Amino acid sequence: MKIRSIKLKNIHSFKGEVAIDFENGPLAQTGLFAIIGPTGSGKSTLLDAITLALYNATPRAGVLSKASIEKTGAIITRNTEDAYSEVEYDAGGKIYRARWEISRARTGNLREYDHSLATKDAEGVFRNLDLKRKEVAVQNATIIGLTYDQFMKSILLSQGEFARFLKANPKERSALLEKITGTGIYRRIGMKAFEKQRDQKLLCDQLQQQLGTIVMMDEETRLQTEEQLKVLKKEAENHRKLSGEINQQIERKKQLLLRRTTLQEVLDQIEKLTQKQQEQQGDAERLKLHRTLLPLKSDIDRLLSLRHKLLEDGEEESLSKVRLQKLQDEIKNSKNQHAAAKQKSEGLTLEAQKMQPVFDEVLQLDKQLDAHRTTLQHIQKQILDIDKETIQTQEQQKTLGSALQAIDEKLANISRFLEQNPVLEKLPDALPEITNEIKHATAAGELLIKQINAALPAQELTAATSSVEREKLLSEQHQQLTTHRQQLIDAMGGKIITTKEILDQIRHLEKLLSGIIKLLQLLGEKEVLRKAEAKTEEELKQMNEQVAQAMKNCDTSSKAIEIADSRLAELEATKTRQALEANYEQARQLLQPGQPCPLCGATEHPFAEGRPAHVSDIELFIKKQKEEKTALAEKLKAQQEQLKIAFSEVKTREHTQATQQQRQKELVVEIKKTENLLPEDVAANDVSALQSQQQRAEMDLAKAKNNLDTVQEFLALEQNIKTVAELTDKNSALLLQEQNLARLLAPYAVYLSECRNDYVKISKTLANQLHYYRTAIRQQQEKKEEKTAVDTKIENITKRLEELALAKGNLTKEQQVQQTKFTELHEQRVGLFGEKDVAAAQRDLTQRQRAAENQAATLATQLARSETAEANENRQLLKLGEEIEKRSKESEALEATLQPQLAAANMVSVKEAADALLPAAEARRIEEMLTAHDKATSQAEFQRKTLQGEIDELQKNDDAALTAEMLVEKKTAADEALDQNNQRTGDLRRRLQEHDENTKRHSKILQQLKAQQKEYQRWDTLNRIMGDAQGMRFSRFAQRLTLLHLLGRANQHLKKLSARYILINEGNENEDELFVIDTLHGDERRSVNTLSGGESFMVSLALALGLSDLAGKKTRINSLFIDEGFGSLDQETLDTALSTLERLQHETNRTIGIISHVAALKERITTQIELTKDAGGRSSIVVRG
Incomplete structure (x- = not known):
């Protein structure tokens, strides 16, 4: 892999676009070049630009993302909107171009970065590969054959680190090798x-300990316990049967x-209902009369409404006649006032026509007066301005x-000052020398005082204010210290004891005292543990008793719930029977006179009315019984929770007891171990003797420490x-120094x-005097x-006053x-119109x-x-008269119709009938009250009959010879026998x-232990092979292979x-690990520490190249950079290093870039990439050939 070119824009300190071409120009003519420039x-x-374009990462920032760039402010040059880095390289016979770029949106926020990879086709055009952003770095690594870490070790030689590696001791060398090789x-x-493994x-230990705490019964004991449990179960059944029979009798x-009791309450209620029926007789009669008049209510209401409306219409007719008379009077007055107003308007119109010529002439005169008045005001203002300027x-x-006089006085004062202080004329030349001397003297004095404060802070020397005083005090201090030294020698018996002897004695005493204290602590803990074991035993006994009592309580509550269930079933059966009876009562209410009964077909129903409704309060009894059962269930739940807690407490105490016993065994072992570490004359089992020996050891230790002091x-x-x-x-x-300074001052x-000897005041005073001069x-x-300027101003002012x-x-x-x-x-x-305002007169006339x-x-x-x-x-008024006549006729007709009907109801007048009608709410209230009374009476009568029947039924099955007290005694005896049985049963069940x-x-734990032991064997084997607490065993093995x-x-x-030279590794405990064999001196073996500067550079460079080969595996990197190691070389060694690099480039045909700020490189390496930095911190590049 070889880098062909680098392009970047707005990366770190580079603002704008920068390009470096290794295929054309000066860099293409040579394989060795220097990258030089000042720091920063x-x-x-x-290098950041190269790895950024290839791997989206830099050595200083690591892998990058939009968030990390925004957070750290890295990569993008400040105050720029976009940035990119582009590297063109060839690998595997193809040319690739990797590009990384990022930009900001209009809001100023960063967009996501873009990472792309393109390959150059046969036509010389780069075409982007179809890759996602995060796939580009992986694809680059695949093409180059190196990951990011491997690339950095291959392209950037770590020669400087290997130079330190050669000079380091074995321990430091191991850490450096680990850092360099990763x-x-x-x-x-x-x-x-x-x-x-740990x-x-x-x-495993924890599982083994858990197995030791588990206690189980043998098979014979288990079988006996089960047989006892069967016998107790049969006895419990008999006890519960007897107890249930007694409970039924008590409940009956x-x-x-x-x-x-309930029957007596019902009889009292029936008596109260009879009394209340008599009290409600009056309301019943009112309701009856209301129902008689109710069909006439609409006619009565209409008649009363017509009478009321006729009264209102009569009043309205009278008011209307009064309003009509008032309107007629107003019309007469309005006609008179309108005629007078019209006559006044015509007279004012004639007056306005007569005065208009006078108004026009006066207005003309006013305009002329205003013009002359304005002129006079302007002249007056000019005169006032002149007067004002004259005064100013x-x-x-x-x-x-006055200013001229003050200037003359100031000049006289300055002349006197200069005449009185002629010595100040030489002060500008003398002050720099004086200041320099003061600076040196002050610095020397401050340093001396600081040294005195640091060396002798508690002495009175620190309070001395002059060198003479310090000279005397230092002499006295030296004499005192010499005397005190002799006294200390005399106190040590004329012999100076070494610190090592006393420290050895102190260490021995401290070890002895530590062992005694530890032994006392262990014996004390043993005694505390013995007392804790006794307390745990007592608590365990109490917990077992609590478990037995809790089991007894749970059994009692269970029986009570069974009784409640039985009683609830009886009540539900009674409720079903009464519901059937109630259904017949409801059907009886539906029978109609003359209609056949749907059940029997009869047309006469003598009991259809007057029978009370069959309503029972059995629901109340059922609700009460359910509440009692719920309370019992909650009580049983709480008791079961208490039993669970008690079981848990027993287990906790048993576990505590086992832990205490185990700790007792451990204490015995620890005490024995501690005794073996103490001298034989120490009484190991006697606490009093141990305490005495502790006191003696503490006294000896204090004495030794005093000697050490x-x-x-x-x-x-x-x-x-x-x-x-x-x-x-x-x-x-x-x-x-102070004497020389005194001569200058x-x-x-x-x-x-x-100022005395205060140099700060002296400097300040002389500086002030120089400032004054x-x-x-x-x-x-x-x-x-x-003064010249003031004279000129006075002359100009005199001329201006004359003007x-x-x-x-x-x-x-x-x-x-x-x-x-x-x-x-x-x-x-004034003669024409006086002083009056013409405009105002015109406005007044117009307004009138x-x-x-x-x-x-x-x-x-x-x-x-x-x-x-x-x-x-x-x-x-006409319409109102017609309405009154219509309503009168309707009222008379309605009254004639109602009168016979009211007479039939014994009503004398319509008013009396209206008063007899009840409001709807009142009628409804009385009707509901009477209905409720009838219903309550029927229910009470039905309840009386039901209760009487139940009493008769209960008396048939009740044994009158047995009282409640006798039954309770029998029940208590049966329950006690059952409780004892339950207690024994619960104990046996708990044990089982x-x-x-x-x-x-x-x-389960045994299975876990076997599996855990198997897992432990795997890790123990691995630990024996390669593991230790610091990880050094496997690290040393890997480093030996890597170093080889x-x-x-x-x-x-x-x-x-x-x-x-040949590098070899023959390390042992007493010698350096790395040596070189000098083939020119008979294969002499030398430590790498004996190499000269130039030799060390060659060896460290060879190691760095070797690491580059290891990191690159089978990939050859034809572009190398060296970013350190030259600043510390002398001239001769630097020449050797550069010669070595030139030879390396020639032999390997690689492109080598040396990154440095050493000036001598400019002379030896003529091909340079020179970087400069302006005042704003921005960098620029110039390639020189």
Whole structure:
């Protein structure tokens, strides 16, 4: 595979289109070229463009997507709308063109990228292959024969990494080889094998532990238990039968008592219903009269309505006559007012015609007066403007005079300042030297203070404010430290103990103390566990008792539910019988007089009326019984849940007991193991002795640590003495700098009296004085120029004042002439019309004329409206009279018809009959009340008969000789016997159930264990072969194979580069793994660490080429790039490296590009791709041959 050309647009720092052609131009004439340019100019972007076009990935960003580009802002140049990368290459005798591109929509959002692949046909035209976007990278890999990772290792030589590989120690070399060759997967596989084996072993152990906790009965015990259970079951049946018979007798007595009580309640209800019937007699009579008058209700209502309407019509007739008289009066007044208004309008019209000539003449005079008034106002404004400008100009003249005086005073002050400070004239030249000296002295002082603070932070040296004071304090400090050093030597007995001796003693004591503490902890845990076991045993006993009690409660509740079911069945049968009787009652209500009965055919039905409805309250009893049964079922469910919880608690306690016993065994082993690690003189089983030995060991350890502190203090003191000596030398040098600076500052002492030795204040003060001096010089020149400008302004202002005075005189004369003409015209106007406003007089006359006309028109309209209303009122009055006559006749006829009918009902008047009629709601209420009373009476009577019949039936089967108390005692005795039987039965069943569950569980876990052991054997075998915790076993094996193949490939390339050396791998624990055999010196074996710079470059280049061959497999990459390794080479080594690359290119006929910013490459490699970067960070390319 060989790259023919690269094209890109708006990729990273390249804005616009860029093209590199390897088939034409300077790059086609040579196989070795340099890609040079400053850092950040885009050298590595060329490699990004190649992999982007081929694989949609880059070394820096990985595989790309629209989302990743938007998130990171990578690839596309900022502030551009589209980008592409295109690579043309040949492979397998064909030419291909891979293109990657992306663009933004009008909204600014990125569109999905496009990836395409085209092949060149015989006509030289590229035609796109039919591939989806995500298939292009795969197709490129297939054509080239390399995946992305393989391509990167093949095209980009990792020579720099191999150079570090050669210089590294064995441990670092292993990590580098794994990184370079990408063999980290083998280490992860080894780690995974170890982890899987460990997990499978843990599962086996857990299953084995579970088997040990399962307890089962032997076969003989199981058979005996089942036989006992059969005997107890027969006894339980007898007990339950006896208990059921007693329950029936008790229930019969309860039902008898209940029905007698209910019967008394029904008798009381019948008595109350009889009393209520008497109270409702009045309402019944009212309802009867209402029903008699109900057929006449419509006629009565119509008659009353006619009478009411006649009264309203009479009132309306009277009102209509009053309105008619009022309208006639209004018509008469309107005619008089209309005639007067018309006469007034005609008089105002004559007055307007007479005054019009006068109005016209006055208006002409007003126009002339307005013109003269405007002229006078304009002249007056001009005079005022001149006066205003005159005043302002005079103010300016005065201000400029004051400014001129201030300028003269300022110039005098500046001259005095310069005369009084002649030394400042030399300050501009002297200040840079002074500032430099201050800078160096300040830096040296700050560094010295920082060193003092770091070395001796707790000493009073840090508070010294001058070098002289520090010199004295440092001398005193050195003397104190020397004295204290001698004291420490005396305290150690005149001998200096080494830190290693004390540390060995501390480690021994810490190990002993750790063992004693661990043994005490294990003994304490053993004692706590013993108490916990006793507590668990007691809890297990209590849990078993709770299980027995819960089983007893469940059995009691089950029996109660059976009794409730029996009673409910009896009630349902009674309900069915009463339903049949009720059906006959309903059919009896349907019989009609004279019609045959559908059942017997009789036409007379003596019992069709008066019999109560057969309605029973048996539903109430059934509902109550069901509620009792539901409550019992809920109680049984709760008891069963309690039993389940109790079983679970027993199992939990048993598991806890087994765990505690297992932990006891483990503690015995751990205690024995810990005892073996302790010295023989340690009392392992005596807690008190162990505690005493612990105290002695802690005291010895504290003493050893105290000795360690003394030695460390001595070492620190030695370092402090050395540090103080070094600081004294540095302070002396600083003192000389300060003396030289004082000589330079002497001429300016008058300005520095308040600064003392504060260099910051001194620099600031001298800078201020220099600023004052320069400011004075600048201001002196500025003020002189300013004085000249002010003199010129004063002269111009004087001329302007003279011009303003002349103009004001001319305007005053013109004003007098205009005023005379205005006075003459005004007198003429007053004589003709006075001071009155002509326009206002005209408007007033017009308004009065218009008002008179409007009033006449309004009165005419009002007169017509009143006449119309009079005609309407006459018609309405006539119609109303006709209606009154019609209603009177209808009322008289209706009253004549009703009177005989009302008399028959004993009604004197229509009003009385209307009052006797009830409202519909009231009539309905009384009727429903009477019906409900009849129904309640029938139901109560039927209930009385039913209850009496049930009482008689119950008394037939009841044994009066047995009281309820006697039956309860017999029931209690039977239940107790049954409870004891249930308790024994439940215990046996629980034991059998646990046995069955444990048998199934044991079998299941055993099967799981066998399967798990088989799975564990597989992973254990694999782990023994290749696994360990760090994955190094399999990694070392894979690296040895990889290195073997790599060295074979590398030696092939090394032989072409230099026949002198051969790389071999003879690693052991004491020597480097890699060596070279020098064939020119008798096959001498040398470590790769002894190679020179040029030799290391050749060897590392051979390794990189070997890795490229391995990664490329059978694919030959004819385009190579080297992106590192030249910046650190000296000139001689660089020449050797370049010669090696030239020889490599010549022998392999490959195109080799060297990416670097080393300037010497420009001289050796004349063919260059030069990259430059402008001020905006944009890159450009120039190909030089």
